[in-house]
Amino acid sequence: MDTLLSIFDVKLAIENLPFVLSGLPMTIAVAFLSMGVGALLGLFLALGRGSSYRLLRWPTRIYISFMRGTPILVFLYVLYLGLPEVGIELTAFQAAVIGFGLNSAAYIAEINRASLNSIDTGQWEAATTLGIPYWRTLGGIILPQAARIAIPPLTNVFLDLTKATSLAAVITVPEMFQKAQIVSGRSFDSLTMYITVALIYWPLCIVISAFQERLEKRFSRYVNE
Template identity: 45%
Template sequence: MDIRWEAMFNPEVAKEAIPKILEGLPWTLGLSLIGFGLGTLLGFFVAVARLSRFAPLRWLVQAHLSLMRGIPMMVFLFLIYFGLPYVGIKFDAVTSSILAFSIMSSAYISEIIRSSLQAVDKGQWEAARALGLPIASIYRKVIIPQAFRITLPPLSNVLLDMVKSTAITAMISVPEMFQKAKIVGGARWDYMTVYICVSLIYWVICTLYALGQAELEKRLQVY
């Protein structure tokens, strides 16, 4: 095997590629944060429904969880973007990406939230009910603040995974970082250098998020 080490990384190409790749940064961050926010909101209601005593609602939620955890993200994204138009429902690439990330992440996030809600001591529930608090106030003032500390590390992992998963939206022409990297790599005929650059940028983003998570955990532990 004859490896061309000199072709591994070209600083000149990297210097040109990085600014072009960073043009897609707002799309990468926007898609991941919006998808994560909507997925968390939906995931909370899915988690509460999973804990419901109404059996049909639990079965419906379990079907949602099974489907979302069993379908690859790219397949689900293509189903929304390319499949739904066949039945008369059409979304643009960005909307399709947000829907795919939100719906699929809600399955994983709901399980994180459900387990954290169940991890809160039952005495907290009983004390809140004894005070006559309505269920909405029990969740908002008693249970969720305690459960949040438990959910933080696994939720951060979901967010990091979503940041990396935005790369697949390049397949439906969303102008995020990987799409920009493909364009520059094709123009300069040097995919190796360009893909190393975009990999390092993803790594920096995820590292910054991880540092933010660690700092927030530290503050919550003090609280």
């Protein structure tokens, strides 16, 4: 117990908890907006990746490969510090949302592609026979079934994205980790503050996992019916 107290200053953590938590709304905003960008772009990337047209298939494959093969931290620096050199200036918040969104879209695209491919092609053929338009078939028949399959891996992407928002601190986004860095800089006790941030992220991810379970139950009706 004494060893634990020597590496974790409870008083320091409690005193600075409100300040660290003041970065929580920014953490949530970056995570949700980035996931929204990634989900929307990821759907179209998945459709392009599975297209029979090379002009759609190859650019999406290259994009997915590039985003999955480059560090998000480097991409954040490029957006926030590199683009101003060519006359494009983004705020730290904008750079974070765009960076995380474009990066997560690559992973979401592969999840969506696998989920869409798992749906029996006979359903596409039946809809075509009945004269149902492509986008109506996709939105009303295929996507609801694919969503049930995609929810667990998509939630994992969102969990990783939520935790990865801490990287936004390097481009001065005032989220929780950046707040913790400020406190650790003036208190000279980085370990306590970093553990404090970890203890905040933990229940946040538990809430997201609970939401995943509710979504799975909601979409399970498409499997049971």
